[in-house]
Amino acid sequence: MSRAIKMEDLSVVIKGKDVLKNINLSLDKGIFLGIVGPNGGGKTTLVRTVLGLLRPTTGTVSVFGRSPESLLTEDGAFGYLPQQQNIDPNFPATALDIALMGRYRSAGALRWPGKKDREKAVQALSIMGVEELKDSQYSQLSGGQQQRISIARALAGDPKILILDEPSTGIDVVGQEDFYHLLKGLQKKMNLTILMVSHDIGTVTTYVDEIACLNINLYYHGNPLGALNEKVLTSLYGKNVDVLMHTDVCDKCERLRK
Amino acid sequence: MPEALASPFMQKALMAGVLVSLLTGLISTFIVLRKMSFVGAGISHAAFGGVAIGFYAGFNPLMAAVVYAVIVAIGIETTAKKGRISEDVSIGIFYSISMAIGIALVSLSQSYNIDLFGYLFGNILAITHDEIVLTLITSAVVIAIILFFLKELFLITYNEELARVSGIRVNFLNILFLVALSVSIVVSIRIVGIIMVSALLVVPGATARLFAKGLRSMIAISCAAGLISVVAGLFLSYQYDIAPGAGIVLTSAMIFFTSLFLKKKE
Numbered sequence: 001m002s003r004a005i006k007m008e009d010l011s012v013v014i015k016g017k018d019v020l021k022n023i024n025l026s027l028d029k030g031i032f033l034g035i036v037g038p039n040g041g042g043k044t045t046l047v048r049t050v051l052g053l054l055r056p057t058t059g060t061v062s063v064f065g066r067s068p069e070s071l072l073t074e075d076g077a078f079g080y081l082p083q084q085q086n087i088d089p090n091f092p093a094t095a096l097d098i099a100l101m102g103r104y105r106s107a108g109a110l111r112w113p114g115k116k117d118r119e120k121a122v123q124a125l126s127i128m129g130v131e132e133l134k135d136s137q138y139s140q141l142s143g144g145q146q147q148r149i150s151i152a153r154a155l156a157g158d159p160k161i162l163i164l165d166e167p168s169t170g171i172d173v174v175g176q177e178d179f180y181h182l183l184k185g186l187q188k189k190m191n192l193t194i195l196m197v198s199h200d201i202g203t204v205t206t207y208v209d210e211i212a213c214l215n216i217n218l219y220y221h222g223n224p225l226g227a228l229n230e231k232v233l234t235s236l237y238g239k240n241v242d243v244l245m246h247t248d249v250c251d252k253c254e255r256l257r258k
Numbered sequence: 259m260p261e262a263l264a265s266p267f268m269q270k271a272l273m274a275g276v277l278v279s280l281l282t283g284l285i286s287t288f289i290v291l292r293k294m295s296f297v298g299a300g301i302s303h304a305a306f307g308g309v310a311i312g313f314y315a316g317f318n319p320l321m322a323a324v325v326y327a328v329i330v331a332i333g334i335e336t337t338a339k340k341g342r343i344s345e346d347v348s349i350g351i352f353y354s355i356s357m358a359i360g361i362a363l364v365s366l367s368q369s370y371n372i373d374l375f376g377y378l379f380g381n382i383l384a385i386t387h388d389e390i391v392l393t394l395i396t397s398a399v400v401i402a403i404i405l406f407f408l409k410e411l412f413l414i415t416y417n418e419e420l421a422r423v424s425g426i427r428v429n430f431l432n433i434l435f436l437v438a439l440s441v442s443i444v445v446s447i448r449i450v451g452i453i454m455v456s457a458l459l460v461v462p463g464a465t466a467r468l469f470a471k472g473l474r475s476m477i478a479i480s481c482a483a484g485l486i487s488v489v490a491g492l493f494l495s496y497q498y499d500i501a502p503g504a505g506i507v508l509t510s511a512m513i514f515f516t517s518l519f520l521k522k523k524e
């Protein structure tokens with residue numbers, strides 16, 4: 001199985017402060033990776049280095065065997081969902097307008113998306129179960145619906161990898177479960193590689209194939225259940241962590257894994 | 259009204275007003291969505307320095323103001339980024355320095371004359387044939403550039419990081435937009451003046467924001483609001499003998515507050 005992402009001795013220093021230190025991490029194609037850690041632990045910085053928006057101070061990062069910067073110019077390599085708080089929820093656009101943004105690159109410079117792009121965008125909305133909302137005002141939709149439309153935008157460009165930064169922000173607990181379930185389905189159906197940043201370690205472990213625990217250093221990378229122990233969580237969040245587990249084996253995790 | 263339309267100065271004023279309202283209506287959409295209204299106010303006040311340099315050095319004041327405003331716009335952006343200070347601090351620095359340069363040069367030239375007041379408060383009724391040609395050319399160029407990059411600007415406005423990931427040259431387009439904004443400000447100065455030009459850059463877009471369902475409808479409503487403000491404002495100023503710039507800005511504000519009231523009633 002070939003690598004989707006490979007980081008070797010990667011460090012990022014911003015304004016003289018270590019934000020990421022000696023990160024060695026690799027992700028195979030088709031795997032759903034969850035990156036968890038406290039606020040300020042470098043999760044978003046790691047995403048930005050993968051996207052080619054930030055160069056590592058030392059070390060290397062490659063995505064599908066190439067530098068992220070060179071991939072930025074390739075059509076549809078990244079499907080990216082930035083933090084929802086950085087997007088104006090009242091932006092004047094319909095759901096279809098938003099999904100069509102995912103086709104801007106394919107449409108080419110100085111051209112508006114055409115009929116084929118429109119079909120792709122509607123198809124992406126349909127995959128996310130929100131096709132009937134295509135003519136609705138983005139501003140009048142719930143947080144969960146807006147998030148599904150944003151993912152439809154990311155999918156409309158036929159990405160090789162889906163990168164999501166805190167995608168569950170603004171969605172209620174029940175909605176979050178549905179949302180993660182949908183992502184899991186997408187991964188299987190489209191054989192997508194998914195990299196998702198989250199602060200919600202409890203829920204994320206249920207859905208991802210691998211988990212990376214990050215707080216400037218990478219404390220753990222591997223099976224999600226292996227992260228749920230006091231040693232890893234204490235390194236990640238500090239000393240005041242109480243680990244409460246209801247069963248030795250999570251039935252739901254096992255069910256999803258099968 | 260027919261009497262007003264018969265006068266050549268009113269015809270010229272209307273022609274220039276229509277061009278500028280379409281130009282600022284388009285720019286205003288992005289100013290409002292990108293929350294850049296203070297940038298507009300800063301550059302317009304900074305343009306006073308450019309006008310004064312033109313007067314002092316014997317150049318065309320508007321041309322000098324265009325060059326100066328573009329330099330200031332790029333200076334604001336660069337200083338904010340390189341100096342790691344917020345954009346509003348950078349605007350505050352550049353705009354007060356530019357005003358100071360303007361006042362110093364006016365004092366040196368000892369010609370605080372009526373022409374300078376025309377730039378400060380606008381005098382659309384005194385607009386010359388050459389100024390109309392300049393307005394026509396610059397408006398056409400700026401509108402063409404914005405429409406050319408509309409989809410890219412739309413994505414940058416939605417989320418700058420996403421635009422970068424989509425392979426859009428965000429830094430280049432941000433600078434291009436600042437240049438377009440500076441040029442729009444300077445060509446609008448003769449219409450409403452340095453002090454009130456930011457109203458044309460903010461109010462039509464704010465009015466359009468209340469009703470728009472998409473970017474293109476927001477641009478259309480913004481241009482229409484700007485056009486009605488300029489035409490109605492001009493006739494009001496003719497009818498009641500008030501300064502045209504003030505007439506235009508007050509009409510624009512009236513349209514905004516009426517729209518806000520109607521929207522709240524819905």
